[in-house]
Amino acid sequence: MRTAFQSWLPQHALSRFxxxxxxxxxxxxxxxxxxxxxxxxxxxxxLAVKExxxxxxxxxxxxxxxxxxxxxPIASAPGAIxxxxxxxxxxxxxxxxxxxxxxxxxxxxxxxxxxxxxxLATHFRDGKFATFYLAPRDYHRVHSPCAxxxxxxxxxxxxxxxxxxxxxxxLPNLFVRNERVITLFETQWGPLAVILVGAMLVAxxxxxxxxxxxxxxxxxxxxxxxxxxxxVLAKGAELGHFELGSTVILLFSPTWPLHWVASMQxxxxxxxxxxxxECAE
Numbered sequence: 001m002r003t004a005f006q007s008w009l010p011q012h013a014l015s016r017f018x019x020x021x022x023x024x025x026x027x028x029x030x031x032x033x034x035x036x037x038x039x040x041x042x043x044x045x046x047l048a049v050k051e052x053x054x055x056x057x058x059x060x061x062x063x064x065x066x067x068x069x070x071x072x073p074i075a076s077a078p079g080a081i082x083x084x085x086x087x088x089x090x091x092x093x094x095x096x097x098x099x100x101x102x103x104x105x106x107x108x109x110x111x112x113x114x115x116x117x118x119x120l121a122t123h124f125r126d127g128k129f130a131t132f133y134l135a136p137r138d139y140h141r142v143h144s145p146c147a148x149x150x151x152x153x154x155x156x157x158x159x160x161x162x163x164x165x166x167x168x169x170x171l172p173n174l175f176v177r178n179e180r181v182i183t184l185f186e187t188q189w190g191p192l193a194v195i196l197v198g199a200m201l202v203a204x205x206x207x208x209x210x211x212x213x214x215x216x217x218x219x220x221x222x223x224x225x226x227x228x229x230x231x232v233l234a235k236g237a238e239l240g241h242f243e244l245g246s247t248v249i250l251l252f253s254p255t256w257p258l259h260w261v262a263s264m265q266x267x268x269x270x271x272x273x274x275x276x277x278e279c280a281e
Contacts, residue, residue: 041137074236092130148185190255
């Protein structure tokens with residue numbers, strides 16, 4: 001019933017309203033929103049570069065707050081692949097040809113996740129994947145799991161269903177149905193995709209090289225390539241951010257010699273920068 005109710009809601013209108021409120025700079029309103037959020041979700045402001053609520057211009061600036069670097073050290077071993085986010089490991093493992101696991105007994109197809117591109121899907125068939133859910137209290141910047149060079153980006157419009165555990169377990173093809181931004185990178189081990197999935201009340205998805213991608217005026221797939229710009233991200237470098245929480249999916253091509261670390265477990269909390277897998281150099 002909870003999932004069906006979401007389909008009746010004006011998802012995009014609600015998300016735009018949330019975005020309007022989150023950008024408001026009226027001191028009394030933005031300070032109340034931030035303090036209420038901190039209380040409700042038990043946010044530890046000692047981790048943030050700016051610890052004082054009044055130092056933030058609006059709720060968005062608080063929500064996308066930077067953390068003190070020493071609070072999120074980056075695993076330094078050359079072959080260490082790091083978590084791109086603070087979040088919970090929803091699922092991870094091997095792609096069975098073109099099939100990914102969403103939740104127990106719920107699967108979805110790789111080409112559909114990649115905006116219907118069978119050509120793009122060939123890079124990742126029989127590869128590996130990892131899905132991370134970002135709860136409201138989590139840090140909402142997204143980082144590169146390894147050194148990577150940007151090749152292309154797609155915006156795939158869609159719905160804005162919640163991506164929490166209940167919805168993932170009950171709504172078929174959740175990540176295929178929701179709006180998302182797909183980023184494709186080349187690495188020393190082969191192709192890597194980092195997919196930022198929108199959700200209910202996610203007012204914006206932003207990347208460091210292109211700025212705000214969503215909300216977008218066009219409700220059709222958009223594609224950008226970067227053949228001559230040589231946009232290179234170091235391991236742990238910021239890739240983008242959500243304005244209100246969501247999900248990140250990593251796709252690794254079968255050329256990657258990737259082995260998950262023993263601590264990588266379903267429903268386990270991870271922090272940005274910690275090692276989730278290792279590749280032989």
